[in-house]
Amino acid sequence: MKVRIVDESVPVYPEMDPDGISVYSLHAGDHVEIMKITRRKGKSWVHIQRPDGQMGFVMGNTRVFAIRKVQLDQKQAVFYSEPSVEADQLGTLARGARLVVQDVKKVEGSDGWVKVVTPEGQEGWISGKARIRVLPDNPVENGRRQMIYAAMWLAGAILIVVYLQLTNPESQMIMLGYGAGIIGLLQLVQGFTQYQQGKREQRESKQ
Numbered sequence: 001m002k003v004r005i006v007d008e009s010v011p012v013y014p015e016m017d018p019d020g021i022s023v024y025s026l027h028a029g030d031h032v033e034i035m036k037i038t039r040r041k042g043k044s045w046v047h048i049q050r051p052d053g054q055m056g057f058v059m060g061n062t063r064v065f066a067i068r069k070v071q072l073d074q075k076q077a078v079f080y081s082e083p084s085v086e087a088d089q090l091g092t093l094a095r096g097a098r099l100v101v102q103d104v105k106k107v108e109g110s111d112g113w114v115k116v117v118t119p120e121g122q123e124g125w126i127s128g129k130a131r132i133r134v135l136p137d138n139p140v141e142n143g144r145r146q147m148i149y150a151a152m153w154l155a156g157a158i159l160i161v162v163y164l165q166l167t168n169p170e171s172q173m174i175m176l177g178y179g180a181g182i183i184g185l186l187q188l189v190q191g192f193t194q195y196q197q198g199k200r201e202q203r204e205s206k207q
Contacts (some may be wrong), residue, residue, distance in 0.1 A: 003064035005030045006104065012056035016045040023056060031067065065103065070116075070132040072097040077130045079122075081115035090124045098135070104128070136194070143195030150191055154184030 011022035014039065026032065026048075027167030035047040035059065044060025072093055083105045091098070102123070103115035138141035157180035161180040164174045 001034045001065040002031060003034055004067055005032065006063035006065055010062050012048070012058055014056060016040045016043075017056050018043070018059065024054075025059060026050075026058070034064075052164045065077050068101050069135040070099050071135055072099065077126045079115075079118075079124045079126060081124055083107060083115070083125045087125075090122065093118075093126065095205055096183040099132070101132075139194050139198030141198075143191045143193070143198055146191030147188055147195065150184050150187035153183055157181035157184055 005026045005028055008028050010026040012024050012026060013020050015024050030050075032048040032050055033054070035049055038045050038047065039060075041082075045057045046060055046062065047055065047057055049055045072095055075095050077093045077097075078156070081088040081090055081095050084107075096193050098119060099116040101114055101116055105113045105125075107113060110128070113125045114128055114130065114132075115123065115125050117123050157177050161174055161177035161181065164177065
């Protein structure tokens with residue numbers, strides 16, 4: 001999971017030892033990826049990786065903000081340059097727009113604001129009341145997992161329907177089997193779509 005450092009300064013250690021010598025420091029606004037959270041000698045440690053690939057450990061009480069990929073789930077949302085309706089409008093985002101949430105700001109007398117970045121790299125703010133849907137951190141792996149579960153669900157539904165057709169064709173359970181099969185098929189399609197989208201994003205990020 002990618003996060004933004006909130007604390008002003010965070011020492012990074014080569015090992016999970018608070019008495020050791022830090023190799024470098026992270027500062028407010030720096031982006032890192034959380035690789036693993038471990039508990040050792042009663043203390044929590046976070047294994048992190050910087051964008052340049054350098055790794056290390058920070059204390060578990062380090063304050064961070066989770067950077068999440070989201071999708072706009074309403075007809076449209078006005079895109080502002082600053083967290084205020086008086087700020088310049090950068091444009092209008094349409095339903096389905098994929099964004100990266102980088103910050104949230106509470107403003108008295110409003111629903112708050114969400115700082116987002118478009119796929120083109122443009123930063124701006126949308127209202128905190130805008131409906132957004134959080135996307136999985138790893139759509140390829142999530143899509144693959146969803147396809148496997150859906151295939152198992154679909155296979156089970158088919159076996160139940162075939163069994164009932166052979167043993168008790170008048171059973172009302174057959175309709176439930178058909179319903180379960182339809183659900184499995186829909187999940188399979190959804191997982192495949194997510195998998196393909198993730199693969200496309202991976203190709204685009206390498207270009």
